[in-house]
Amino acid sequence: MAYPAAVKEAWLGELAGIRQKGIYKEERYIHSPQAARIQVEFPSGAALQPVVNLCANNYLGLSSHPDVVAAAHKALDERGYGMSSVRFICGTQDVHRELEQKLTEFLGTEDTILFASCLDANAGVFEAILSPEDVMISDRLVHASIVDGIRLCKAMHDTYKHCDMAHLEQKLQEHQDKRIRVIITDGVFSMDGDIAPLDEIVALGEQYHALVFLDDSHATGFIGKTGRGVHEHCGVMGKIDIITTTLGKAMGGASGGCVSGRKEIVELCRQKARPYLFSNAVPPPIAAASITVLNILSKTTERRDKLEVNATFWRKGLIDAGFVIREGESPIVPVMLFNAKLAQDVARDLYYEGVYVVGFFFPVVAAGQARIRTQLSADHDIPMLERALESFKKVGAKHGILGLDKKAIIEKFGQ
Amino acid sequence: MKEMILEYIKNEYLDEEEAEDIKLNENTPLISGGIVDSFSMVSLKRFLEKKFVISIPDDEASPQAFDTVTSILALVNRHLAKKGA
Numbered sequence: 001m002a003y004p005a006a007v008k009e010a011w012l013g014e015l016a017g018i019r020q021k022g023i024y025k026e027e028r029y030i031h032s033p034q035a036a037r038i039q040v041e042f043p044s045g046a047a048l049q050p051v052v053n054l055c056a057n058n059y060l061g062l063s064s065h066p067d068v069v070a071a072a073h074k075a076l077d078e079r080g081y082g083m084s085s086v087r088f089i090c091g092t093q094d095v096h097r098e099l100e101q102k103l104t105e106f107l108g109t110e111d112t113i114l115f116a117s118c119l120d121a122n123a124g125v126f127e128a129i130l131s132p133e134d135v136m137i138s139d140r141l142v143h144a145s146i147v148d149g150i151r152l153c154k155a156m157h158d159t160y161k162h163c164d165m166a167h168l169e170q171k172l173q174e175h176q177d178k179r180i181r182v183i184i185t186d187g188v189f190s191m192d193g194d195i196a197p198l199d200e201i202v203a204l205g206e207q208y209h210a211l212v213f214l215d216d217s218h219a220t221g222f223i224g225k226t227g228r229g230v231h232e233h234c235g236v237m238g239k240i241d242i243i244t245t246t247l248g249k250a251m252g253g254a255s256g257g258c259v260s261g262r263k264e265i266v267e268l269c270r271q272k273a274r275p276y277l278f279s280n281a282v283p284p285p286i287a288a289a290s291i292t293v294l295n296i297l298s299k300t301t302e303r304r305d306k307l308e309v310n311a312t313f314w315r316k317g318l319i320d321a322g323f324v325i326r327e328g329e330s331p332i333v334p335v336m337l338f339n340a341k342l343a344q345d346v347a348r349d350l351y352y353e354g355v356y357v358v359g360f361f362f363p364v365v366a367a368g369q370a371r372i373r374t375q376l377s378a379d380h381d382i383p384m385l386e387r388a389l390e391s392f393k394k395v396g397a398k399h400g401i402l403g404l405d406k407k408a409i410i411e412k413f414g415q
Numbered sequence: 416m417k418e419m420i421l422e423y424i425k426n427e428y429l430d431e432e433e434a435e436d437i438k439l440n441e442n443t444p445l446i447s448g449g450i451v452d453s454f455s456m457v458s459l460k461r462f463l464e465k466k467f468v469i470s471i472p473d474d475e476a477s478p479q480a481f482d483t484v485t486s487i488l489a490l491v492n493r494h495l496a497k498k499g500a
Contacts, residue, residue: 140455147454159455161430367449 022340023361033064034253036379040356051356052388054374057249059222059331060303061379067296068252068289075288083281087114088270091281095288102294103258107220107245108228108237111266114287116279118217118246118257119145124273125213125242125259126153130182135175138184139163141192143215146184155180162189165200172208181210182242187230188218191365191373193332195223198234211241217257218332221250222304222378227297241265247286252293256282303378307331310376310385317389318374322402324409331376335392336369338406339413343370346395353391368415416491417441420484423462424451441484453478463487469494 018024028042034056039048062068075095085091096114103112115121122145126136134155138146141162150157158175160168168183175181183205185196198214205212216229224232229245231237242265247256259269269276282290297303311331318325318335326334337343343359350357350372361370376385396402401409421439428451429437437443437450445451451459460476463469471494480490 140452150454158458161428164430362449 022344023363028356034058035064036061036377036381036384038356040351042351049351049354051351051354052380052384053356054376054388055356055358056253056375056377057218058253058377058379059218059250059307059375060297061377062250062293062296062303063253065252065296068292071292072254072285072289075285079284079288081285082283085281086277086279087281088277093281093284093287095284095291096281099282099287099291099294100258102291103260106228106294106298107243107260108231109240109243109260110263112258112260113266113269113273113276114282115257115259115273115275116282117248117255118215118244119148120275120279121244121257121259122146122149122215123152124149124275125244125265125269126150126155126182127274128269128272129265130155130180132156133178134180134182135178136182136184137168137171137175137210139186139189139196141189142184142186143190143217146186146215150184163194163197165197165204168201169204169208172204172210176208181208182213183210184213185215186218187214187216188223188330188332190218190332191334191360191371192326193328193330193334193373194326195219195230195233195328195330198230198240199236202234202236202239212239213242213244214240215244217244217246217249218330220245221293221297222307223330226301227304247282247290247293252286252289254286254289256286256290307376307378310378310380310382313382314374314376314385314389317385318392321389321393321396322404323392323396324404324406326371333374333376334371335374336371336406336409337401337413338368338370338410338415340370342399342401342409342413343372346399346401347372349395349398350391353395355388355391368410417484417488419466420463420487424459424484427458427462428455439484441488443484444482445484446478446482451481456481459487463491467491467495469498 028040031039031041031048036053038053040051041048079093079095083091100112100114126149130153132154136150136155136157138159139162140159158171160171183201185201188195202212219229221227223230231240242261244259315333324336340361343361347357347359357372357374359372425434425439446453460471464471480486
């Protein structure tokens with residue numbers, strides 16, 4: 001097998017460049033189940049460090065919930081480990097269809113199709129339903145998987161400024177000559193934690209004859225009074241044409257995603273969406289455990305209510321301590337540091353204070369908008385968050401950022 | 416021509432806070448500087464094509480060619496010259 005030295009050198013050079021820019025991603029090894037408190041080995045070979053986890057998408061604390069784990073065990077015994085097939089050949093069990101029906105009911109849509117992940121759902125849906133005479137108009141901060149899905153589709157694409165309804169309206173007016181217009185937005189934006197004005201988006205969709213696409217991965221299970229998502233929060237349930245979401249975050253956190261919405265769209269995905277046609281079915285234990293998750297969430301709102309209390313406490317605590325945060329209502333609370341090195345330094349210091357968070361900077365977020373993204377869980381409790389706040393205060397004081405506003409932080413550290 | 420393109424970029428890509436903070440000129444790095452993301456630059460390409468009645472092939476609409484107004488002007492002028500020839 002030919003592996004030319006020049007090719008090896010080129011790749012080693014690229015890796016060195018990534019390290020040099022300070023954006024090399026290193027994995028940290030967790031030696032415990034996913035939870036609010038975890039044991040972490042970092043760097044590789046170091047003694048285990050007990051930390052409070054403030055960077056998981058485990059919003060409802062269901063990743064290691066005993067009922068969810070038990071349901072997965074039972075399905076493992078009764079339905080096996082894997083399907084060894086895509087859905088349409090011999091990969092569909094009763095649990096897959098049951099899960100699709102339960103998701104349809106939970107999200108308040110007409111039908112649902114499962115994918116191996118929400119990334120796959122986003123990669124497949126646009127190409128399956130749109131043609132070159134159509135246009136996709138997306139918010140500029142939508143998730144990377146939507147960008148990939150749009151790139152795979154032959155329809156024209158355009159973007160509007162983040163949550164800027166006047167700009168969206170202008171774009172809808174510009175594209176009135178197209179056959180189909182689709183407005184594309186996240187429900188909760190993953191890096192900022194803000195919520196899309198979905199009621200206004202739906203109104204514009206109705207006015208300018210556009211479909212509405214919503215990726216509710218950071219909302220399903222906990223946003224809205226009964227956790228249905230941003231469409232419930234904004235009072236537009238039943239009016240969203242396409243919802244994509246994940247089972248890999250609040251909904252047990254294993255893997256799997258879906259397209260849920262208009263019957264014909266779901267049916268076309270079953271016929272044409274390439275990630276559905278050419279990728280294995282969701283494993284039976286995950287499908288069955290996800291049904292249990294939906295049963296838990298349909299019975300009580302206790303977990304999303306606790307998450308809301310935790311998020312409110314955490315936001316207030318950070319503001320009172322003198323941090324600059326992105327304001328909002330979701331359990332994603334970005335602590336703004338603006339400077340990439342500062343974000344990395346604060347995250348590192350917090351780790352050694354027993355708080356696990358990660359710094360994000362350009363190109364993951366806009367240049368000069370470096371931050372630490374904190375994420376709350378129903379698995380956290382107030383005493384745990386109080387201790388984490390003390391760690392934040394200690395590290396914030398060390399770097400002299402408490403009480404500084406955006407301008408003062410940039411003046412002190414650069415942007 | 417330069418002013419017109421700068422004005423379009425300001426209106427199309429900057430929000431109110433950024434419009435105050437960022438002073439754009441013809442050498443401001445747009446894509447490598449994080450002002451315009453490569454995914455959203457498609458509207459700038461369409462604006463140029465419509466305004467100057469030219470057609471910019473996709474392989475020429477690279478992030479490098481769109482990185483500053485100076486490089487955009489070079490691209491547009493090349494196509495205008497081709498059209499005139």
